[in-house]
Amino acid sequence: xxxxxxxxxxxxxxxxxxxxxxxxxxxxxxxxxxxxxxxxxxxxxxxxxxxxxxxxxxxxxxxxxxxxxxxxxxxxxxxxxxxxxxxxxxxxxxxxxxxxxxxxxxxxxxxxxxxxxxxxxxxxxxxxxxxxxxxxxxxxxxxxxxxxxxxxxxxxxxxxxxxxxxxxxxxxxxxxxxxxxxxxxxxxxxxxxxxxxxxxxxxxxxxxxxxxxxxxxxxxxxxxxxxxxxxxxxxxxxxxxxxxxxxxxxxxxxxxxxxxxxxxxxxxxxxxxxxxxxxxxxxxxxxxxxxxxxxxxxxxxxxxxxxxxxxxxxxxxxxxxxxxxxxxxxxxxxxxxxxxxxxxxxxxxxxxxxxxxxxxxxxxxxxxxxxxxxxxxxxxxxxxxxxxxxxxxxxxxxxxxxxxxxxxxxxxxxxxxxxxxxxxxxxxxxxxxxxxxxxxxxxxxxxxxxxxxxxxxxxxxxxxxxxxxxxxxxxxxxxxxxxxxxxxxxxx
Ligand code: NAP
Ligand code: MG
Numbered sequence: 001x002x003x004x005x006x007x008x009x010x011x012x013x014x015x016x017x018x019x020x021x022x023x024x025x026x027x028x029x030x031x032x033x034x035x036x037x038x039x040x041x042x043x044x045x046x047x048x049x050x051x052x053x054x055x056x057x058x059x060x061x062x063x064x065x066x067x068x069x070x071x072x073x074x075x076x077x078x079x080x081x082x083x084x085x086x087x088x089x090x091x092x093x094x095x096x097x098x099x100x101x102x103x104x105x106x107x108x109x110x111x112x113x114x115x116x117x118x119x120x121x122x123x124x125x126x127x128x129x130x131x132x133x134x135x136x137x138x139x140x141x142x143x144x145x146x147x148x149x150x151x152x153x154x155x156x157x158x159x160x161x162x163x164x165x166x167x168x169x170x171x172x173x174x175x176x177x178x179x180x181x182x183x184x185x186x187x188x189x190x191x192x193x194x195x196x197x198x199x200x201x202x203x204x205x206x207x208x209x210x211x212x213x214x215x216x217x218x219x220x221x222x223x224x225x226x227x228x229x230x231x232x233x234x235x236x237x238x239x240x241x242x243x244x245x246x247x248x249x250x251x252x253x254x255x256x257x258x259x260x261x262x263x264x265x266x267x268x269x270x271x272x273x274x275x276x277x278x279x280x281x282x283x284x285x286x287x288x289x290x291x292x293x294x295x296x297x298x299x300x301x302x303x304x305x306x307x308x309x310x311x312x313x314x315x316x317x318x319x320x321x322x323x324x325x326x327x328x329x330x331x332x333x334x335x336x337x338x339x340x341x342x343x344x345x346x347x348x349x350x351x352x353x354x355x356x357x358x359x360x361x362x363x364x365x366x367x368x369x370x371x372x373x374x375x376x377x378x379x380x381x382x383x384x385x386x387x388x389x390x391x392x393x394x395x396x397x398x399x400x401x402x403x404x405x406x407x408x409x410x411x412x413x414x415x416x417x418x419x420x421x422x423x424x425x426x427x428x429x430x431x432x433x434x435x436x437x438x439x440x441x442x443x444x445x446x447x448x449x450x451x452x453x454x455x456x457x458x459x460x461x462x463x464x465x466x467x468x469x470x471x472x473x474x475x476x477x478x479x480x481x482x483x484x485x486x487x488x489x490x491x492x
Contacts, residue, residue: 021333024340026127030118032204035066038074038227039210041081042220048073053229055204058124058346059337060380067203070226075195075235078224082166082193083241085221090163090191098149101188103216105142108135111212115205119177120337122204124346124382125300127338137462138181141480144464145185148485152190155482161489163191164267165243168236172249173199173348174303174404180206182479183246184223185464190488192244195224197236199249201349203227234260242266244488248305251402251428251473269477269487271305271469273402274430276451277423278308278459281416282317284435288457290324293408296433296459298332298344298386302406303352305474306431308459310399312419315412322390322410326371329386334375344373344406347382356384356405363389363398368409394425402428416441420448429471433459452478 035052037044052066070078089097108115116130125134152161167187171179176198187194198206210225226232230253237245237257244267247257251272261268278296280289296308313321337345347353364370368389377383388408392399398409413419423432432451434442446454452469455461462468467481478484 021341023336025336025338026117026120026131026340028113028117030121031114031208032065032118032121033207036068036203036207036227038068038070038078039207039213039223039225040074040078041224042214042218044210045074045077047071053200055122056201056349057121058348058382059121060378061382064121065204067200067207067227069228070232070235071228072235074226075232075239078195078226079166079239079241081221081224082195085219086163086165086193089193089219089222092191094150094152097188097191098146100216100218101142101146101149101185104212104218105139105146107212107216108139108142112136112139115177115208117338118208119205120345123173123176123202124337124348125303126342126345127340128342129300134175134178137464138177141178141181141185141464145189145485148186149189152489155485155489156491159491161190161486162492164488164490165192166241167192167194167244167246167488168239168242169194169196169246170233170236170249171196171198173202174300174305176202177205177209179248180209183248186479186485186488187246188222190485192488193222195226195236195239195242197226197228197233200227200229237261244268246477246487247271251475254475267487269469269479270475271477271479272430272473272475273404273428274305274307274470274474275310275400275402275426275428276306276308276431276433277310277312277419277426277449278433279312279413279419279423279435279445280314280317280321281419281434281436281438281441282314283437284457285437286317286320286324289435290321290328292433292435292457292459293321293325294328294332297408298406299460301344301347301384303348303404304460306453306460307404308431308433309403309408310423311408311410312413312422313410314419315414318410318412325388329371329373329388332373332375332386334373334383334385335378344386347384347405350382352404353382353384356403356407359398359401359403359405360387360407363392363396363409366396366398368392368396368398394422400426416445420445424448424450427473430469430474431455
């Protein structure tokens with residue numbers, strides 16, 4: 001509800017004066033425990049190190065809980081439990097494994113509100129997104145793979161699928177529960193057992209999920225969730241028992257993992273960073289494109305590996321797009337992620353906020369022109385205003401490096417060939433967007449763009465049936481769809 005109405009709404013909208021909204025906080029309890037131990041062999045187990053790290057809420061920098069730090073011996077115990085559980089779990093008829101996955105999916109739906117609040121408090125994303133995107137998508141991945149569990153014979157016609165064994169999985173902090181679902185659901189559907197490590201700033205929903213596995217009656221050891229920092233992650237990915245490692249995170253850590261696993265014969269999939277081009281042609285429906293540009297870069301504060309962080313606009317419409325974009329940005333509501341009206345929430349951690357600030361400073365130093373949302377930010381917590389840079393050249397750091405924050409770099413092009421050339425002129429290749437009225441142009445560009453996903457006249461759309469993954473430094477392997485399922489099985 002608006003508490004302050006402008007005198008002339010039509011004029012105010014055009015000229016950008018803002019409506020104020022009364023606070024609309026989500027009030028459901030997240031049921032966060034003061035401390036979380038490791039989940040090994042179906043039990044919560046204190047870490048051998050006796051050490052815990054503080055889980056901070058980026059919303060107001062308050063401490064939410066304590067998360068156990070697993071050492072190499074804890075990781076070893078988790079792998080032993082997973083290896084012991086493997087023979088029975090892999091021998092279950094697919095329909096029986098499917099029942100567990102259906103149960104997990106339904107439990108997630110039942111508890112969606114509580115999990116959404118926990119996700120928002122721990123990670124900083126707007127409640128609207130955790131409620132309407134992260135939770136429904138996480139459940140959808142379990143439903144989808146529950147359906148595959150008894151149909152594996154149809155996934156590779158003429159061949160049969162066998163599980164790989166114990167799988168080690170490490171996930172990042174931007175979509176904590178959703179990345180867990182992307183990793184666990186296909187692994188379990190194929191009959192593997194798992195050791196998974198969430199990111200240290202966002203382990204709470206993973207540990208709440210561990211408790212939910214008990215409610216689903218999942219046999220002990222099938223899923224083990226262990227927490228900690230980079231050292232724990234290193235112990236997970238290098239453990240000799242792992243038949244496969246699946247990692248989502250930064251390109252630098254991905255490369256280190258690839259080096260560590262070279263020559264071991266272990267299967268590896270890497271979902272890494274991106275610097276996606278979102279390409280807008282002069283024949284695109286501009287108002288829709290502006291909505292798409294905003295969604296592409298400001299969704300989840302730009303903490304999105306496939307974020308449309310490089311906007312390529314055809315020169316003839318560049319001024320128009322920039323004007324419309326600035327007007328639209330003025331109406332983004334930035335602030336308390338627990339407020340149901342918030343569009344852009346908190347930056348996940350102080351460390352990430354500092355990385356964003358440093359890259360924005362480099363843009364200024366290198367001569368780009370800055371525009372920021374005129375939002376008043378909360379005094380406590382980690383926040384950064386939605387930002388765009390014009391006057392950007394391909395050589396600037398803000399055009400080349402992944403910022404992983406709410407910062408858009410705008411470049412222009414004249415011809416379709418130039419757009420493709422600029423879009424592909426990057427080390428990354430995870431995703432791209434194309435906005436045009438011409439179907440033939442969409443088809444041509446989607447084969448020319450070196451990106452795992454190309455969205456046309458939309459952006460950031462996901463579905464469990466659709467494979468997702470990268471080219472070049474964005475990694476290899478696919479998640480989702482039949483392709484993603486086959487990453488967790490061997491053909492026999
Ligand atoms: P990160 O530092 O690489 O961390 C990812 C995960 O790896 C975390 O759980 C981290 O633990 C762990 N880790 C850190 N050092 C490790 C090591 N030496 N060995 C094994 N594991 C290690 O990345 P991030 O900052 O969390 O995430 C942001 C990056 O992920 C971005 O570059 C983004 O593009 C990418 N990402 C890609 C996708 C995709 O699908 N392609 C999706 C989401 C994110 P700690 O958190 O405890 O340090
Ligand atoms: Mg946190």
